Amino acid sequence: MRRSSFLIRPFDYLGLLFGIAAILAVLYYWDPTRVMIKRLAPGAETRFEQMPKGATDLALADLLTLNEAAAVDMRRRTLINKVFGVSGLPLDLMPQRIIRDVEKTPGAVKKCLSPTGPSLVHLWSRMDTIIMRGIGCEARFYRDWRNLAGIDELTGHMQNRWRNYAIAYFRPVQANGRLILYQQGLAATYHDQHRLIEAWVAEGYTVAAMNMPGYGDNTCYDLERYCADPPMGGIYDKELVQNFAPPVIALNHAMAQTSFERIAMVGVSSGAWVTLVAAALDPRIDLSVPVAGVLPLSLLQGKEESARGIVVGLTDIASVLDLAVMGADRPGRRQIQIFNRFDRCCFYGPRPESYAGDLQRSAAVLGGRLDLLFDESHARHKISDWALRRIMAAIDGGAGRAE
Amino acid sequence: MSVPARIALVLALAALIAAVALWWSGGAWQYGALPTRGLVRAAAFALGAFCCIGVSAWIRQRLS
Structure with missing residues (x-):
């Protein structure tokens, strides 16, 4: 008897330790407790509450320069010229190729790098395959979505066997007359947001989902599918495009x-x-919602610095704050910037508070509306349920509806 | 089954159910209240607890 308890007891107590560790793991990662941990961590006040030195002495007069519609129009024309090489927005620029109903007839794909389907992909796939998920492989998992009429793939090829784009265009059966353009960030594809897109389609929204260059289908990895057509070339042969x-x-x-x-x-x-x-380039966008990003360049720190590359050459024409104002430059246009105050990645803390009032006033002078919201419901780099409720209220309620 | 083993079983099961529910809530991955990393860790610890309880039960059976 003594021998058996000598052998059994260590396993019982080790099991108990594992059980306690499992509970602690849930508490450690659960959003509300994670926020508490972040708040109480050493240095939290400096990181999440205090304004950094550069934020308090921003030269706002240099960063917010647009106060009349004519100035906005002129700046927009310069920006369009910088990006597209033409004086007006290219309203006739259409996809080179459209693959209709890709969920039913996906067409030939080179290889499905992440073939496990959306429910298992993050558990079974490597990161390099997760970020290469293509619509030709994933669309069959979306086939049975409620209210989905079809998914069209809109593609184009800009530089010979190098630059391309692919947009997933989700058509609802019963449309509610609203279009949502969804732009995924780095280290992921819009397939990671399939539940969000599914919910939108079910509600009747038409959705166009896009990845960043180099992610998902935005590479020439599948040469035959995406980069076999003659490239658009010419003015479209550049990174900004x-x-x-x-x-x-x-x-x-x-x-x-x-x-x-x-x-x-x-x-x-x-x-x-x-x-x-x-939103600054295209006034057809009524509501723009940048989430977990977008700060004046002088306030960027650490890994946030990589964002400079996206707007290189553009901020010489319009500062980040002016770009924001251009996205809310008239009655009916609105921009909501959402920041995750305790973001584990980047763009955290109170920095936007240093210019929020001035930014809102600048948009209001032009008749538009600009709001800055701080999401304190989690400590992750994501669009939370909290944020989503506010986004949907703004989309459904028009420019005037506030939270 | 000993008292520590019973407590371990309850804790591991509770943690596993809570982890899956929180991870799945609102849409899993990005939208759940628990990130995938949290789910994997909680599940790994719960699995460890189940293994230990299983081994202890097996030894008890062999020696009785």
């Missing part, structure tokens, strides 16, 4: 199909920067 043409093309395509009473663009992380610029 690869970043900022897809939202314009998606909108051109959408508006050629039907009319929309409201058009919104939502972007997360690096996608927030694309959203900022897209």
Whole structure:
């Protein structure tokens, strides 16, 4: 008996330790407790509460320079010229190729790098395959979505066997007259947001989902599918176009199909920067929501610095704050910037508070509306449920509805 | 089954159920209230607890 308890007891207590560790793991990672841990961690006040030195002495007079519609129009023309090499927004720029109903007839794909389907992909796939998930492989998992009429793939090839884009255009059966452009950030694809897109489609929204260059289908990895056509070349053969043409093309395509009473663009992380610029370039976007990104360049720190590359050459024409104002430059246009105050990655803390009031006033002078919201419900780099409720209220409620 | 083993079993099961529910809530991955990393860790610890309880039960059976 003594021998058996001598052998059994260590396993019983080790099991108990594992059980306690499992409970602690849940508490450690659960959003509400994670926020508490972040708040109580050493240095939390400096990181999440105090304004850093550079934020208090921002030269706002240099960063917020737009106070009349004519100045906005002129700045927009200069920006469009910088990005597209033409004086006006290219409203006739359409996808080179459209693959209709890709969920039913996906067409030939080179290889499904992440073939496990959305429910298992993060558990079974390597990161390098997760970020290469393609619509040709994933669409069959979306086939049975409620209210989904079909998914069209809109593609184009800009530079010979090098730069391309692919947009997933989700058509609802019963449309509610609203279009959402969704721009994913880095280290992920829009397939990671399939539940969000599914919910939007079920509600009747038409959705155009886009990845950053180099992610998902935005590579020439599948040469035959994406980069076999003659490239667009010429003025489209540059990086800025690869970043900022897809939202314009998606909108051109959408508006050629039907009319929309409201058009919104939502972007997360690096996608927030694309959203900022897209809304500044294209006044057809009524509501723009950059989430977990977008700060004046002088306030960037650490890994946030990589965002400079997205707007290189553009901030010489319009500062990040002016770009924001251009996205909310008239009655009916609105921008909501959402920041995760305890973000484990980047763009955390109170920095936007140093210019929020001035930014809102600048947009208001032009008749638009600009809001800055701080999400304190989690400590992750994501669009939370809290943020989503506010985004949907703004999309459904128009420019005037506030939270 | 000993008292520590019973407590371990209850804790591991509770943690596993809570982890899956929180991870799945609102849509899993990005939207759940628990990140995938948290789910994997909680599940790994719960599995460790189940293994230990299983081994202890097996030894008890062999020696009785």
